[in-house]
Amino acid sequence: MAAYQFFIWPLITLLSALLLKISLQISTARNHRKRAVAFFHPYTNDGGGGERVLWCAVKAIQDENPNLECLVFTGDHDCSPESLTSRAVDRFGVKLLRPPQVVHLNKRKWIEEATYPRLTMIGQSLGSVYLSWEALTKYTPDHYFDTSGYAFTYPIARLFGCKVICYTHYPTISLDMLSRVRQRSSMYNNDDFIARSQWLSRCKIVYYNVFSWMYGIVGSCAHLAMVNSSWTQAHIQKLWKIPQRIKRVYPPCDTSGLQVLPLERPADPAKIISVAQFRPEKAHGLQLEAFAVAVGKLDAHLPRPKLQFVGSCRNKSDEERLEHLKSKAIELKVDGDVEFHKNVMYRDLVQLLGGAVAGIHSMTDEHFGISVVEYMAAGAIPIAHNSAGPQMDIVLAEDGEQTGFLARTVDEYGDAILSVIKMPETERLKMTAAARRRAARFSEQSFVLYLKLQAKYQNVSRFSAGASTPTVTQFTSSFGKFGPRRHINRKRWGLGLSVADSNQLTTETGDKSSETSSSPSEDPIPAVNSSSLGTSANNSQFQTSAIDEPSSQTSEASNGSSVISSQKQEESSPPPNLKPKSKRLPLTARERLRAAKVLSRYNTESKPARKKSDRSKTVLDAARASDGGKGRSGLPQAPTNIFDDSKRGMPKDGLTWDFPGGADLFLIIFSFVFISTVMFATTYFVWKVGAIHFNEN
Numbered sequence: 291m292a293a294y295q296f297f298i299w300p301l302i303t304l305l306s307a308l309l310l311k312i313s314l315q316i317s318t319a320r321n322h323r324k325r326a327v328a329f330f331h332p333y334t335n336d337g338g339g340g341e342r343v344l345w346c347a348v349k350a351i352q353d354e355n356p357n358l359e360c361l362v363f364t365g366d367h368d369c370s371p372e373s374l375t376s377r378a379v380d381r382f383g384v385k386l387l388r389p390p391q392v393v394h395l396n397k398r399k400w401i402e403e404a405t406y407p408r409l410t411m412i413g414q415s416l417g418s419v420y421l422s423w424e425a426l427t428k429y430t431p432d433h434y435f436d437t438s439g440y441a442f443t444y445p446i447a448r449l450f451g452c453k454v455i456c457y458t459h460y461p462t463i464s465l466d467m468l469s470r471v472r473q474r475s476s477m478y479n480n481d482d483f484i485a486r487s488q489w490l491s492r493c494k495i496v497y498y499n500v501f502s503w504m505y506g507i508v509g510s511c512a513h514l515a516m517v518n519s520s521w522t523q524a525h526i527q528k529l530w531k532i533p534q535r536i537k538r539v540y541p542p543c544d545t546s547g548l549q550v551l552p553l554e555r556p557a558d559p560a561k562i563i564s565v566a567q568f569r570p571e572k573a574h575g576l577q578l579e580a581f582a583v584a585v586g587k588l589d590a591h592l593p594r595p596k597l598q599f600v601g602s603c604r605n606k607s608d609e610e611r612l613e614h615l616k617s618k619a620i621e622l623k624v625d626g627d628v629e630f631h632k633n634v635m636y637r638d639l640v641q642l643l644g645g646a647v648a649g650i651h652s653m654t655d656e657h658f659g660i661s662v663v664e665y666m667a668a669g670a671i672p673i674a675h676n677s678a679g680p681q682m683d684i685v686l687a688e689d690g691e692q693t694g695f696l697a698r699t700v701d702e703y704g705d706a707i708l709s710v711i712k713m714p715e716t717e718r719l720k721m722t723a724a725a726r727r728r729a730a731r732f733s734e735q736s737f738v739l740y741l742k743l744q745a746k747y748q749n750v751s752r753f754s755a756g757a758s759t760p761t762v763t764q765f766t767s768s769f770g771k772f773g774p775r776r777h778i779n780r781k782r783w784g785l786g787l788s789v790a791d792s793n794q795l796t797t798e799t800g801d802k803s804s805e806t807s808s809s810p811s812e813d814p815i816p817a818v819n820s821s822s823l824g825t826s827a828n829n830s831q832f833q834t835s836a837i838d839e840p841s842s843q844t845s846e847a848s849n850g851s852s853v854i855s856s857q858k859q860e861e862s863s864p865p866p867n868l869k870p871k872s873k874r875l876p877l878t879a880r881e882r883l884r885a886a887k888v889l890s891r892y893n894t895e896s897k898p899a900r901k902k903s904d905r906s907k908t909v910l911d912a913a914r915a916s917d918g919g920k921g922r923s924g925l926p927q928a929p930t931n932i933f934d935d936s937k938r939g940m941p942k943d944g945l946t947w948d949f950p951g952g953a954d955l956f957l958i959i960f961s962f963v964f965i966s967t968v969m970f971a972t973t974y975f976v977w978k979v980g981a982i983h984f985n986e987n
Contacts, residue, residue, distance in 0.1 A: 337602030361391035365398030460657035580703030
């Protein structure tokens with residue numbers, strides 16, 4: 291046992307030194323945060339919808355606050371601020387006001403899929419923690435904006451003192467994934483040998499359940515979570531359990547640039563386009579098989595159609611997948627009718643979309659489906675997978691007219707392709723016109739408008755109906771109010787901004803309970819105006835005043851209890867045409883005093899002007915009643931003489947002492963001493979009872 295003396299003490303010293311180093315790094319970073327918005331996007335060359343969200347978000351923030359610095363955390367070492375600006379224009383048509391700063395990351399390999407052949411989800415998630423640590427130690431911003439879906443980085447950003455905003459394209463794990471493992475169905479994320487084994491499937495179910503629990507904990511650390519579809523919103527609300535902080539914002543789709551393309555186009559031969567990254571979940575093989583089936587069923591006198599694959603490759607695995615598709619086209623004997631376009635520029639993509647009569651999409655449970663919207667805006671009839679985003683939000687009837695086709699199997703896709711090829715020109719133009727009107731709901735302008743108004747109305751949440759308790763969710767920051775200081779568990783009324791099924795910014799004002807909602811996007815939602823902000827006349831008048839008087843909001847921020855009492859009174863008062871179902875408990879004198887003060891400030895527009903003497907009488911009556919009654923415990927008491935400043939600036943009673951260096955240094959030293967003491971005491975105790983012997987011969 292003599293070897294323990296050479297092992298335990300160095301280990302204790304190493305752990306203590308590591309803890310001290312980590313604590314000092316966090317403390318230094320928190321004290322030197324910069325006024326900036328940092329976008330965590332390790333792959334800035336993926337060319338997908340996530341990158342479009344990145345550049346549109348950067349543009350929105352630059353437009354709203356030109357003085358606020360924007361930077362991008364990226365693992366692409368060949369990119370520079372100028373090259374990223376040019377890429378945003380060339381690939382997505384997004385023109386930034388100025389180039390963003392770039393912080394290069396060296397640990398991106400820890401989130402690569404190839405690094406984790408097994409347990410890929412947990413491996414990539416823990417690797418993202420390490421990568422975010424590198425990012426935040428290099429540059430610590432006020433706001434941490436994740437646009438890639440790495441939820442395990444949110445606690446780290448919170449630890450560094452950042453406000454966490456995220457745009458979630460899809461949940462890392464979903465209930466659908468769990469159900470497939472239970473059903474033992476083989477897919478790209480469930481290997482065939484696991485699906486065949488009952489024991490391995492049970493182990494994977496346990497693994498998925500543990501991971502979903504962890505995913506819910508880290509996801510709840512976000513101050514503001516934006517999701518891109520009804521399907522994603524339902525799953526994220528179920529997993530993260532923060533419905534009051536989750537807003538549905540449809541992703542930016544280039545509908546304006548594509549809607550200028552003519553609907554009339556040559557159909558000889560008919561061109562079918564597929565726009566997607568060459569990733570396994572995009573199921574390009576299914577598209578190729580469906581195209582071969584359609585060609586085999588095609589009448590001999592009709593010209594053979596063309597299938598055009600357009601996408602980008604992120605890494606070597608995507609390159610190998612593309613080569614496999616080319617080989618499969620040869621096996622199916624359709625290689626002469628299939629074209630492959632890799633990493634094309636935006637102008638080339640627009641040209642290809644302008645010549646296609648149909649666009650095909652085959653990803654199961656696609657969170658939204660930007661490519662489907664682009665098909666519809668460009669005048670190509672969409673043939674999309676019958677699930678998730680395309681089914682719930684996109685390929686729906688417009689004014690009672692069909693906008694596209696939904697399919698699941700190879701035969702269904704083949705039949706849809708044949709239907710488009712054989713469709714008469716007049717019927718095709720009618721369907722494409724309806725699809726284009728439908729696509730106008732998902733514009734890039736709507737996405738940018740949401741982010742701008744989220745920054746513009748930064749003070750609205752302080753006096754909206756959501757401030758119904760002292761633990762109100764407040765979004766406060768340099769470019770907008772984001773995130774909760776503390777959150778509430780009771781039922782409340784909240785004001786949230788989101789883009790839902792129209793080109794206008796809309797509001798979500800309603801009962802923010804914890805249930806999961808996945809209703810289709812066809813429900814009409816009114817545009818922002820003063821009359822739609824409340825469910826009753828009093829609520830409407832109160833919230834309108836809050837928007838029109840931002841200075842009053844700031845000046846009254848500390849008087850949260852007054853707002854609470856007035857909102858309790860407003861929430862409990864029914865509309866004029868309804869009778870209350872139960873008798874309300876009478877207000878105390880102190881509550882009537884607060885209600886009188888708030889109502890006198892915010893209800894001036896909705897009621898006839900009251901005389902100043904009447905308002906004063908109401909306040910004085912409530913004050914007299916308050917003085918005559920007994921004060922409620924736990925409430926702040928006003929001083930008897932507000933002009934008495936004899937004790938102002940005097941030291942507190944008793945012994946007081948401030949630790950040199952501040953509370954952070956005190957916490958670090960205390961942690962070091964406490965942990966070291968526990969370790970030494972434990973070692974000494976174990977040695978005394980005889981478990982460890984030091985050279986006792």
